[in-house]
Amino acid sequence: xxxxxxxxxxxxxxxxxxxxxxxxxxxxxxxxxxxxxxxxxxxxxxxxxxxxxxxxxxxxxxxxxxxxxxxxxxxxxxxxxxxxxxxxxxxxxxxxxxxxxxxxxxxxxxxxxxxxxxxxxxxxxxxxxxxxxxxxxxxxxxxxxxxxxxxxxxxxxxxxxxxxxxxxxxxxxxxxxxxxxxxxxxxxxxxxxxxxxxxxxxxxxxxxxxxxxxxxxxxxx
Amino acid sequence: xxxxxxxxxxxxxxxxxxxxxxxxxxxxxxxxxxxxxxxxxxxxxxxxxxxxxxxxxxxxxxxxxxxxxxxxxxxxxxxxxxxxxxxxxxxxxxxxxxxxxxxxxxxxxxxxxxxxxxxxxxxxxxxxxxxxxxxxxxxxxxxxxxxxxxxxxxxxxxxxxxxxxxxxxxxxxxxxxxxxxxxxxxxxxxxxxxxxxxxxxxxxxxxxxxxxxxxxxxxxxxxxxxxxxxxxxxxxxxxxxxxxxxxxxxxxxxxxxxxxxxxxxxxxxxxxxxxxxxxxxxxxxxxxxxxxxxxxxxxxxxxxxxxxxxxxxxxxxxxxxxxxxxxxxxx
Numbered sequence: 001x002x003x004x005x006x007x008x009x010x011x012x013x014x015x016x017x018x019x020x021x022x023x024x025x026x027x028x029x030x031x032x033x034x035x036x037x038x039x040x041x042x043x044x045x046x047x048x049x050x051x052x053x054x055x056x057x058x059x060x061x062x063x064x065x066x067x068x069x070x071x072x073x074x075x076x077x078x079x080x081x082x083x084x085x086x087x088x089x090x091x092x093x094x095x096x097x098x099x100x101x102x103x104x105x106x107x108x109x110x111x112x113x114x115x116x117x118x119x120x121x122x123x124x125x126x127x128x129x130x131x132x133x134x135x136x137x138x139x140x141x142x143x144x145x146x147x148x149x150x151x152x153x154x155x156x157x158x159x160x161x162x163x164x165x166x167x168x169x170x171x172x173x174x175x176x177x178x179x180x181x182x183x184x185x186x187x188x189x190x191x192x193x194x195x196x197x198x199x200x201x202x203x204x205x206x207x208x209x210x211x212x213x214x215x216x217x218x219x220x221x
Numbered sequence: 222x223x224x225x226x227x228x229x230x231x232x233x234x235x236x237x238x239x240x241x242x243x244x245x246x247x248x249x250x251x252x253x254x255x256x257x258x259x260x261x262x263x264x265x266x267x268x269x270x271x272x273x274x275x276x277x278x279x280x281x282x283x284x285x286x287x288x289x290x291x292x293x294x295x296x297x298x299x300x301x302x303x304x305x306x307x308x309x310x311x312x313x314x315x316x317x318x319x320x321x322x323x324x325x326x327x328x329x330x331x332x333x334x335x336x337x338x339x340x341x342x343x344x345x346x347x348x349x350x351x352x353x354x355x356x357x358x359x360x361x362x363x364x365x366x367x368x369x370x371x372x373x374x375x376x377x378x379x380x381x382x383x384x385x386x387x388x389x390x391x392x393x394x395x396x397x398x399x400x401x402x403x404x405x406x407x408x409x410x411x412x413x414x415x416x417x418x419x420x421x422x423x424x425x426x427x428x429x430x431x432x433x434x435x436x437x438x439x440x441x442x443x444x445x446x447x448x449x450x451x452x453x454x455x456x457x458x459x460x461x462x463x464x465x466x467x468x469x470x471x472x473x474x475x476x477x478x479x480x481x482x483x484x485x486x487x488x489x490x491x492x493x494x495x496x497x498x499x500x501x502x503x504x505x506x507x508x509x510x511x512x513x514x515x516x517x518x519x520x521x522x523x524x525x526x527x528x529x530x531x532x533x534x535x536x537x538x539x540x541x542x543x544x545x546x547x548x549x550x551x552x
Contacts, residue, residue, distance in 0.1 A: 006245045036486075042522060045521070045522050046521060046522065046523065053309075053310065053311030053320070053321065054305075054306040054320070054517050054518065055310060055320070055373060055515065056519055056522050057515060058373075058515075060522065114523065115522050115523065116526075118525045118526065127510070130510075131508050131509060133508065134510075184508075188371075188493075188508065189314075189318050189418060190417070190418050190419070190489060190490075191318040191418055209416055
């Protein structure tokens with residue numbers, strides 16, 4: 001059987017790397033790698049081999065939190081990178097990255113509730129109310145919930161692009177709450193080295209948006 | 222009758238269960254007795270029992286001989302934490318704030334020559350050389366629970382003697398109401414002394430009667446050997462009824478003073494860390510509960526955390542020090 005003939009133009013100019021279906025698969029697998037590594041560590045720990053350090057529960061809680069914040073920054077970097085590099089197809093990955101942020105946030109909360117609080121819900125609720133930094137972290141997670149829930153195409157259509165975009169601006173509150181959560185956690189040791197790295201990255205990501213917005217206003221569009 | 226009930230295999234602590242090697246050894250010995258070649262075997266049996274008085278050496282550093290302590294609370298029956306965890310999961314901010322930083326960075330610490338200056342309200346102020354301090358009193362092995370303010374705990378076989386031995390030698394005067402421990406702050410060997418995480422040098426303190434309690438230990442080693450650098454070589458305090466940070470590491474100065482010392486963590490956050498910092502499950506840290514703890518290396522990741530004991534379980538030995546005090550105010 002003959003293979004279907006492609007249009008000459010497409011054959012001459014292969015599809016850009018970022019537009020290939022495999023690119024999405026690659027990003028998906030990359031996003032899943034930290035989770036797979038931590039899951040492996042947790043399983044080994046239960047079986048009696050320790051690869052997560054002396055306090056594996058703490059390692060799991062902290063690492064899942066770290067990855068939530070990292071993925072949040074990566075998600076927020078998509079739009080600036082897309083505009084600065086003039087690569088519109090980068091936008092294809094934004095939804096998946098956002099959903100992975102929410103996924104890691106949920107795993108982080110599950111690790112805290114299970115490994116630290118033993119899934120005693122009364123204790124968890126009391127702990128969330130008592131400890132401001134946990135309240136802030138929980139608020140950030142709850143704020144991500146409507147964003148994740150309205151991420152599929154039909155929800156975008158149902159809300160209308162303007163309302164959908166307004167709703168999804170909540171991500172800026174999420175990132176600030178997430179940073180405050182991390183800052184407050186680290187204030188125990190007055191150890192802000194890592195926090196300030198995230199603060200600088202987040203300031204750049206949000207600062208770029210302010211500048212971009214001001215410029216587009218001046219241009220009158 | 223309840224006291225005649227056979228409790229069978231109900232052991233409150235795993236350490237009370239006879240190890241398999243021990244009971245199999247006994248069976249071998251009985252067999253040998255039957256064959257008449259027991260003489261030599263009995264000799265090694267006796268030697269083994271003598272050895273069992275202290276914890277097996279870790280085999281990493283120079284040995285430090287000691288005898289098992291006989292003081293009340295001096296040797297818990299709980300299983301000691303694995304050496305790799307006790308020396309790999311540490312808070313020693315002079316070498317970094319991550320738990321694995323001290324093990325990575327503390328190799329630069331120079332523990333010889335080392336002196337400890339005794340100053341202030343004492344009849345015999347003196348700069349002790351570390352070799353002299355090592356010989357000041359007989360070395361004892363003390364197996365203590367260690368409860369960190371962060372909510373984890375370990376069981377460590379320390380080697381040292383009661384701080385009271387040194388205090389008696391230097392004879393505090395009537396003005397000595399408090400003892401202040403000043404620890405090394407050497408920017409050349411301690412990479413994080415330049416950081417602003419805490420005020421350096423790290424200072425800790427006790428009331429003089431607390432310091433005189435026999436449980437208060439001046440420790441020179443652990444696990445049958447000299448102190449690893451990351452655990453506070455060559456000499457540190459160990460106060461098992463207080464949160465771990467009260468036990469200053471790599472001490473260079475012990476001062477006897479009239480006023481309550483301004484300790485590092487109180488200066489850093491007085492609303493979160495008090496001068497006493499006794500282990501107390503009823504007084505929470507402002508940012509987390511102190512009611513439970515995770516025993517490092519013992520409790521699996523899905524295990525429920527174990528309840529924290531008042532004074533870390535040393536109430537019988539130390540509670541009288543705080544009679545009549547409001548421990549919620551004096552946290």
